Structures are given as structure tokens and as C-alpha cells.
Amino acid sequence: MKVKKFNDLDNETKALLEASIAARDRAYVPFSQFKVGAAILCQDGTTHTGCNIENSAYPMTTCAERTATVKAVSEGHCEFVRLAVCAIKDNDFVSPCGSCRQTVAEFVRKDGNLDIYLVKPDKEDVLETTLKEILPLCFKFD
16 A cells, blocks of 8 residues: 555546546435545446445445446446545545445456555545455455
């Protein structure tokens, strides 16, 4: 894991982070007020975004990362290259939950990894990591 300055990143990564920030603004969070946005860059160059969507029946709530995953896969884009997540809690970076980590693991690139970027809405610092770092022993059925 490494913290980098937003302005030091390449333009493709900046655009993905901007997409996650915009998705966060669309979050439906009437109960927790905890907004999360995600953006997935696929191997074919397409980007798919998602936000968290709460429900009064709390187990029905959908995380931003899983929303973006469902949108990408339902449009036929099944090989992910990068994931950006925008959220903030107590001025810390927010990482995907365990369910989201396992969900995106189904669609990683052929080398079995995924670049992950965590950003706060202020876009100052970005935490760069990988799926293998935050989910070292992911479950695979094969």
C-alpha cells in the first residue's frame, strides 16, 4: 500500500477517481448518511460506476462496489483492471468490505490481481493498493 498525491497520478487513473467521486454524490443513504462511490475500469477500456443504495430493510442495502460490478457484468464487461472507491470516515480512507472484495475477485484480470485506489472527496491523497494485498487468500471455485 502506498499513499500518493492525486495530481501525481496518470490521467486514466485520475479520470477513474473522478468517476468514483461523482458516483458518491448519487448515493442513496437516508439512514447512515455514509456515501460511497465506486468506478471500475474494464480491460476493454469501459468504465462502470456505482454508489451505495440503502434500504429500510438493511440487509437489502447494496454497496457501491457491488453496484458497479453488477452494472459492468450486466453490460458484458467481465474483466476488471482497476477499481476506485471514494468515501471518508473519520478522515481515513475507506476500503471495500469483505463481500465486495470477494465479488470483484470474480472478475479480475488474467494475472489474478486488481489495482485498487481509495480516495477521499477532497482528492488530495490517494491510497494505492491491490486486491491481492487486501484479500490475499480469496476464494476461487476452480
